[in-house]
Amino acid sequence: MNPDDIPRMACRTCTVPLSRYVDLTTGQVTYTHPLGVDVDPVGHDPDPAPMDEIDTRQVCDFCGDERIAYTLRTTPIGVVADTGRGRLVEQYGTDWSACFPCGGHLQANDLDGLSEQLRQYGPPLDRQGAAAVRVMHQAVVQSLLPGAAVAAIGRWPATPVPAGILPKVRDRLATLLGGALGLPLGLDDPQIRADVAGSVAVARLFWIDPEFTELADSAAGSLPATTLTPVDLPAPHGLLAWAHPVGPRADLVAASWSSGPHGLRVVGYRSIGAGLPPTPLQQLREQLGWLGPRVHTHVPPGAPLDATSPAAVLVATWLLIAQRLAETTPVEVDKAIRKAYQRSGRPAPEVRLVRIRGTNPTRATSAGTPRPAGDRPPTPHEYRWWVKAHWRQLAYGPGRTLRRPFLVVPQVRGPKDKPIKASTVVRMLAAAPPPPDQASRDGAGR
Ligand SMILES: [Zn+2]
Numbered sequence: 354m355n356p357d358d359i360p361r362m363a364c365r366t367c368t369v370p371l372s373r374y375v376d377l378t379t380g381q382v383t384y385t386h387p388l389g390v391d392v393d394p395v396g397h398d399p400d401p402a403p404m405d406e407i408d409t410r411q412v413c414d415f416c417g418d419e420r421i422a423y424t425l426r427t428t429p430i431g432v433v434a435d436t437g438r439g440r441l442v443e444q445y446g447t448d449w450s451a452c453f454p455c456g457g458h459l460q461a462n463d464l465d466g467l468s469e470q471l472r473q474y475g476p477p478l479d480r481q482g483a484a485a486v487r488v489m490h491q492a493v494v495q496s497l498l499p500g501a502a503v504a505a506i507g508r509w510p511a512t513p514v515p516a517g518i519l520p521k522v523r524d525r526l527a528t529l530l531g532g533a534l535g536l537p538l539g540l541d542d543p544q545i546r547a548d549v550a551g552s553v554a555v556a557r558l559f560w561i562d563p564e565f566t567e568l569a570d571s572a573a574g575s576l577p578a579t580t581l582t583p584v585d586l587p588a589p590h591g592l593l594a595w596a597h598p599v600g601p602r603a604d605l606v607a608a609s610w611s612s613g614p615h616g617l618r619v620v621g622y623r624s625i626g627a628g629l630p631p632t633p634l635q636q637l638r639e640q641l642g643w644l645g646p647r648v649h650t651h652v653p654p655g656a657p658l659d660a661t662s663p664a665a666v667l668v669a670t671w672l673l674i675a676q677r678l679a680e681t682t683p684v685e686v687d688k689a690i691r692k693a694y695q696r697s698g699r700p701a702p703e704v705r706l707v708r709i710r711g712t713n714p715t716r717a718t719s720a721g722t723p724r725p726a727g728d729r730p731p732t733p734h735e736y737r738w739w740v741k742a743h744w745r746q747l748a749y750g751p752g753r754t755l756r757r758p759f760l761v762v763p764q765v766r767g768p769k770d771k772p773i774k775a776s777t778v779v780r781m782l783a784a785a786p787p788p789p790d791q792a793s794r795d796g797a798g799r
Pocket residue numbers: 364365366367368369386392397398399400
């Protein structure tokens with residue numbers, strides 16, 4: 354029986370990928386929630402649907418953790434069970450997801466390590482359940498094929514990258530992209546890999562401050578169809594980190610781009626590592642780094658992209674920089690990183706902080722300034738507030754025949770030293786994210 358003939362299914366109710374059982378006599382396929390995964394609501398019946406129709410809640414196949422770091426391949430694995438109803442075969446297939454600790458145990462053939470991880474971090478199992486899982490662990494270890502890859506699935510708590518360590522984060526990412534581990538999302542193609550790794554290695558570094566991040570993220574949602582030209586990009590190759598997570602799933606913390614005759618290639622990254630204990634966290638930083646690819650898109654020269662593109666927030670950020678809504682200042686890079694660059698004879702690392710250009714408080718009180726209805730600021734001005742932003746097409750170029758989206762004045766008005774006020778028109782700007790140390794202690798992962 355070919356396991357590829359049976360579609361992978363997930364539960365419509367809880368989005369967990371389901372285990373498949375095949376009755377050897379009748380050939381009938383049944384689906385159950387996998388052993389060792391907490392399902393919500395507790396005790397519901399599985400409602401199978403093809404996996405690509407559901408935003409699946411992927412978990413580590415070995416302990417149930419959502420923080421998946423690796424995908425691995427084995428020869429096809431099926432487990433035969435004699436039950437009261439007859440002989441059943443569970444088809445596990447060939448593709449496996451592993452959290453960082455389980456991935457390490459698998460690659461070291463460490464069955465006891467896997468069991469310990471499951472015992473400590475997985476759900477409680479009775480003796481029979483634990484024995485069944487061990488059989489599965491053993492089968493995987495024995496059938497493992499070479500070539501683990503970095504995973505783009507699962508869910509890590511999003512932890513923004515601090516500006517001061519961005520050069521180090523970039524160097525680690527360039528090593529990962531140029532290294533031996535497989536890459537997801539089509540990035541494994543040798544040509545693409547070399548292109549992306551090379552551009553990250555020489556990338557200009559940008560860190561987008563919280564207000565500018567909020568503006569770009571919300572403006573991206575209504576980004577009109579846009580054809581980019583090289584002048585729209587703040588640099589031919591770059592790595593840009595946002596002060597808080599962006600994108601439709603709020604899980605992107607950075608993006609890199611390379612441009613050339615082939616057009617534009619953009620990779621969006623999620624943060625990895627949050628919530629791991631100190632020792633595995635340090636190993637993860639050494640083996641994988643801070644960032645993992647989450648989305649990848651190639652834009653051929655002249656092709657338009659819009660709000661539905663995985664690169665939408667990056668493009669909105671560029672357009673706002675290009676239309677001079679932004680000002681950039683150098684950021685102080687961590688002393689240890691600067692020294693390390695100096696020791697290896699590299700030029701001092703530069704990170705550019707991008708923030709919204711200075712405000713003009715006098716305009717806020719002038720009589721002619723239009724204000725959104727119901728958004729009258731208190732007097733005297735105790736707050737700053739946003740005016741609702743919208744895109745317009747701006748004519749430019751020879752004979753003003755070209756069009757480029759231009760975000761119309763989402764100004765921050767009011768005194769610069771005051772907090773920004775929530776309004777009925779525009780949602781409140783997010784508070785500054787917690788420092789990564791605190792975020793990892795909170796460990797939302799499990
Ligand atoms: Zn379910």
